Amino acid sequence: MQYSFAERTKSMLASPLHFMRSLTTRDSFISFAEELPAEELFPLSSLEAAAAAVISKSPAALQYGDPQGYLPLREWLCNNFKQTKQMELEASQILLTTGSQQAVDLLARVYVEQGDPVLVEHPTSPGFLQILRMQGAVIVPVEGDTEGISTEHLLEQTEKFRPKLLLVSPNFTNPTGVLWSPERRKAVLDICRKRNILIVEDNAYGDLHFGGMTEKEFYNKYPSLFSLDEAGQGGQVLYIGSFSKTVVPALRTGWAAGNKVIIDAMVMAKQLADWQSSHFNQCLLHYLLEYSAFDIHEHIQMLNREYQTRLKLMTELLKRPAWKNTSYNVPEGGMFIWVKLPDGLDSALLLKCALDKGAAFLPGTLCYANGEGRENIRLNFTHPGRDELLLGMNLIGEAISEFTARS
């Protein structure tokens, strides 16, 4: 038969993200393209014990649950937010989602009308861009520097487009790894407050910080926009996160936290989207966090020590001759280094060459709404182990050399 897809679908099927998926299913590759945590650091024995305990305790864990998410896990989050993040909220203000991606998508579905202008960082997460395109939003980029998005440009774009929504990741933003300064956080919140712009604050990477600070110290120094907004009661910010980077991705448990009016609308959308996320996975996580020997704070400290080591190795490798004339900032946390290639080198061409050699990265164009970013690549340093880092960086370095030798 002749299919008649929606117009937006046709344009999205041509998207390069579609191509990226093919990478993830090729086992023989060394890939720095995705944002995978290191699976050799997963708390497997604790998870196994938790699964056994949850299943044997009651069949209720395997039944349908609350579409808003398992209440004890939402309560655990409230407690955790209060203890480490200066955030005061109630369980009714949290919706559990299938990863943080779904939290952003549900918000977009209830909030964004076709043609609505929406502000994003420039560059920004490929996942954000896909969601906004699907919703038919007009994507409005806001330039930034090493302290966060520019307040001048934010004001300018706000004046010009009258947007009602801003999507940001102030902690080690994807892809640049920028950690917003405390002053910039306050200034951006202030601007959005005065102009009635809802902020979606994605904290996917905030727990992965390498300065040796405890979680509490980190969030004291770099308070979330959410906590700056009357400790979370201002209603200006929707706070998004997940356990994917700090426990394991495959339990697909993320959250949105915010004003109850917003959360209620998202729960409605959640029900029609998939009725609910896995109640079993939520029970399992709750058991792990509340009753088992697993200590998430210690676990995160361990992850951060290990990821810092990998980042150090990657930055050492970036000093090798092949990478001469590239430039980058070394992030203080997160999962990526954002590298500017030597002048004139196109990341799409480089990727083709690197793939032939057996290594992959994310080409920068996927992080821009407008086709910019040809000279940038994003390198993930959390997934590859030492040997993979050495080999993969060598292979990409070789590819770069081949291009630069020619020019």
Added chain:
Amino acid sequence: MQYSFAERTKSMLASPLHFMRSLTTRDSFISFAEELPAEELFPLSSLEAAAAAVISKSPAALQYGDPQGYLPLREWLCNNFKQTKQMELEASQILLTTGSQQAVDLLARVYVEQGDPVLVEHPTSPGFLQILRMQGAVIVPVEGDTEGISTEHLLEQTEKFRPKLLLVSPNFTNPTGVLWSPERRKAVLDICRKRNILIVEDNAYGDLHFGGMTEKEFYNKYPSLFSLDEAGQGGQVLYIGSFSKTVVPALRTGWAAGNKVIIDAMVMAKQLADWQSSHFNQCLLHYLLEYSAFDIHEHIQMLNREYQTRLKLMTELLKRPAWKNTSYNVPEGGMFIWVKLPDGLDSALLLKCALDKGAAFLPGTLCYANGEGRENIRLNFTHPGRDELLLGMNLIGEAISEFTARS
């Protein structure tokens, strides 16, 4: 702040489905409102063993997986479809989703434009209606009888609205429990073929049939529209189902199967919606089905014997005096009895009264796009055990008597 939701959100927040959710979180109720399987029949020990095996085998089960879904589980489905359902397809033609609800939602997101007319059964699943409303579709109901939707009315509505999509559940459709006749299946497929109407065939309830037939015998007698469409290669039908009713709901694993062009578009939407469903749950299910002592065919036979017993008890209870002047057809499978109340009795008023007594059901209006169904209620018979069935039916019977005594 002043929130500015999308227009569609405002109207959906007023929906009565929103109210239904509050029922599910009240523990003290006997509820016939939902579509829950019997949790005392869950294969707990097999699931516990499978979880342990999967976690201890490799950390890969807890990492991100393929957004399209775990390949070995898709292959298992292909094999199962071939053996029991006369369907021939490849793993690339299947997308694993978070329950069957997400499969329908993803299809609607890629296929339905604001204002597009979409055909549904009359009455139909509340979940279908919510999805279509969110997508801004014009919902076009097609009347039916005990053999399925009426071909005359289908032709009439098709002529009038020129729809591009039809949503149906030919096996024990929600809420009426109708099992479409083989002839009707062929006739409907034929009409849709000639008019280029994509059919979404939801088989959520097909495995729950009480005539004593094996799966193979049942699907031979009542072939899916998908299998009638050149054994699934015609591309006219998207076939949807899940393990929620046959294994457990909390693993949230459903699927869409169809032409690769449609599946590819849905995979794109799946990635932006939540990147992927739980890879861990998919690995666990695959282990359970492929390597453990659990036999899904025997398990389904056991479920069907038990559910048939519960259905018999409910129909006995419907013969009691309080239920005089109600009418219903006894279904041959599925999860519901659809009851017409005595003349003049409004299901919303009855529900209020029944809730005060401690019992709930689904009011019929939720199954109609246009406010009809005030005189209907949907009763679930799979979840309540014997005692709950007796007590719950008594309580609702009391409520009916109070109303009929007055008039």
